[in-house]
Amino acid sequence: MSNIKVIIASDSVGETGELVAKACLSQFNIEESDDVLIRYPYIESEDNVDDVIDLAKSKKAIVVFTIITPELRKYIKQELVTENVPSVDIMGPLMNILEGQSEEAPYYEPGRVHRLDEDYFKKIEAIEFAVKYDDGKDASGLDKADIVLIGVSRTSKTPLSQYLAHKKYKVMNVPLMPEVTPPKELFQVDPKKCVGLKINPVSLNKIRKERLAQLGLKDTASYANDKRIQEELEYFNEVIGKIGCPVIDVSEKAIEETANQILNHVEGRLNIKG
Amino acid sequence: MSNIKVIIASDSVGETGELVAKACLSQFNIEESDDVLIRYPYIESEDNVDDVIDLAKSKKAIVVFTIITPELRKYIKQELVTENVPSVDIMGPLMNILEGQSEEAPYYEPGRVHRLDEDYFKKIEAIEFAVKYDDGKDASGLDKADIVLIGVSRTSKTPLSQYLAHKKYKVMNVPLMPEVTPPKELFQVDPKKCVGLKINPVSLNKIRKERLAQLGLKDTASYANDKRIQEELEYFNEVIGKIGCPVIDVSEKAIEETANQILNHVEGRLNIKG
Structure with missing residues (x-):
């Protein structure tokens, strides 16, 4: 060194x-x-x-x-x-x-x-928005959001929302799990502002096992179980199919990289890799 | 141009x-x-x-x-x-x-x-922490937090928490208002990790009036009333006095600037302006 x-x-x-x-x-x-x-x-x-x-x-x-x-x-x-x-x-x-x-x-x-100009206050508002509407807590945010991120647990929804908030986008994120019916508003919102976050089962299992270890729980919990993960990902595909929005793979990607893809999609910015 | x-x-x-x-x-x-x-x-x-x-x-x-x-x-x-x-x-x-x-x-x-290394995951964890424990929702966060921000409504607690989270600090913020007794744990936590956010009444009134306008409410609401603001700031001083922690003035300051002062305090980093 x-x-x-x-x-x-x-x-x-x-x-x-x-x-x-x-x-x-x-x-x-x-x-x-x-x-x-x-x-x-x-x-x-x-x-x-x-x-x-x-x-x-x-x-x-x-x-x-x-x-x-x-x-x-x-x-x-x-x-x-x-x-x-x-x-x-x-x-x-x-x-x-x-x-x-x-x-x-x-x-x-x-x-x-x-400087405390319009852009600054827009950023602050976006940060507060992402905190307020994190985890799909309040479906009334769907209408106001610029971007809606949809994914199963541990697909970086919260940090991605915050990262995009720093770019002045109001982001709401909605978690999906088979046991909980998503708010009906999710199927009425403009699919152009929705992005599904997919992840491969192996990466997801690894992240969830680490998460459980961090929480001091055994990794035999159903949360990090292959069958359970399969079920969740199938449910995810089903819901995203209904919404009809694009899907971005977050497997092994840093939030900065995923956010870049989301921005390319949302802003139609130059994206040489398609 | x-x-x-x-x-x-x-x-x-x-x-x-x-x-x-x-x-x-x-x-x-x-x-x-x-x-x-x-x-x-x-x-x-x-x-x-x-x-x-x-x-x-x-x-x-x-x-x-x-x-x-x-x-x-x-x-x-x-x-x-x-x-x-x-x-x-x-x-x-x-x-x-x-x-x-x-x-x-x-x-x-x-x-x-x-790269997805330890620092990366620490940052992600800190971002999620700040969202989870925003607005003093769960006093159990006080013990786990690296930094506790305390202030009346509209003193940038949420965006500051997020900014510091990007520097890998777990930040909990606790709102103060005269009608709500703060959690008792707030007076047991190490005051070294607490920071009070003070603001002058004129700035606060301006910010709150803008906030009300944004929400489509009239600015005659007590929220942006001079007497009410005075009351809240007195209550803030009282609580901070009990905790015995330093206070930083956020009036007319961007979050980046306030965060810099908080970091100087928390890390004892070089601060030439004292």
């Missing part, structure tokens, strides 16, 4: 830099521990920059920075070079291109991506 | 590039519309790269790319230069530094950041 340290230096919260760093670090055999990433948010003065550079030198760290104001960006770049600290400017290259193409000057306001 | 287009080209979902692009675009007077950002996920061949470049040329778009495999990264960079398409390599600069510092070669596996 390598002794790598990365400082995320930002004039705002530092989320963007953190995501880039995590994506890169995931390519190396490094344990995700608090020791690798060091956050240094809300940089607003040359003193703060000097602190970051001192910290980087003492920790032998790489500095990944997202600094918007031109003076401070210039200062940090210059100091990083002078002090010989390896660093990456995350926003600079794209900012430069955009400045060249835009007819107006940028705002240069740190944290503007978090 | 400028006629700017950005293609997010990725060998995985394209989240990282999208976040960088959004952070930069937020600095310009550009409406967030589907027309500005074009996603091109799952690039895995030179043909896919050629498609991206054709698209960029026809749309006069900037290409923001996150490509992990060295051959494809080299190919896209070379073609972008040849075809004179403005572009930004998001992962390349940091990957190069990390490759230089790491003792082992990178995995070069696209989408590795989404």
